[in-house]
Amino acid sequence: MKALKITGFVIGGISLFALTAFVVSLILSSLWNWLMPEIFNLPEIGLWQAAGLFILSKLLFTPGMGKSKNSHSSSRSKAWKRKFTKRMTDSSKYSHYTDCCSEPEAEPEGNKPEKKD
Numbered sequence: 001m002k003a004l005k006i007t008g009f010v011i012g013g014i015s016l017f018a019l020t021a022f023v024v025s026l027i028l029s030s031l032w033n034w035l036m037p038e039i040f041n042l043p044e045i046g047l048w049q050a051a052g053l054f055i056l057s058k059l060l061f062t063p064g065m066g067k068s069k070n071s072h073s074s075s076r077s078k079a080w081k082r083k084f085t086k087r088m089t090d091s092s093k094y095s096h097y098t099d100c101c102s103e104p105e106a107e108p109e110g111n112k113p114e115k116k117d
Contacts (some may be wrong), residue, residue: 025051 029050036042045053 021051022047024054028054 025047029045029047032050032053033044037044
């Protein structure tokens with residue numbers, strides 16, 4: 001009974017994925033074929049090309065694709081960043097880097113050159 005339930009979920013999931021992919025590809029190809037040939041004089045595309053275009057755009061434009069949010073390298077990177085920031089702010093050796101962008105101090109009144117009229 002449990003195996004039948006698992007099989008149903010797997011088949012249902014695959015069917016839902018296929019239906020979603022078909023609908024997204026249909027919408028993408030319809031929009032492309034409606035707009036792109038008129039605006040940019042590009043050729044029309046089919047359903048498989050629209051599916052490939054969608055997958056390619058997801059791979060290229062989705063930030064962090066292929067990285068898990070709780071990966072080991074992510075926590076190691078954050079620890080290194082904290083250590084580096086602490087070292088840079090605590091050390092007087094590097095204080096001239098933070099002073100470079102501060103407001104210049106006003107000069108005393110006696111050091112200003114006189115204006116000649």
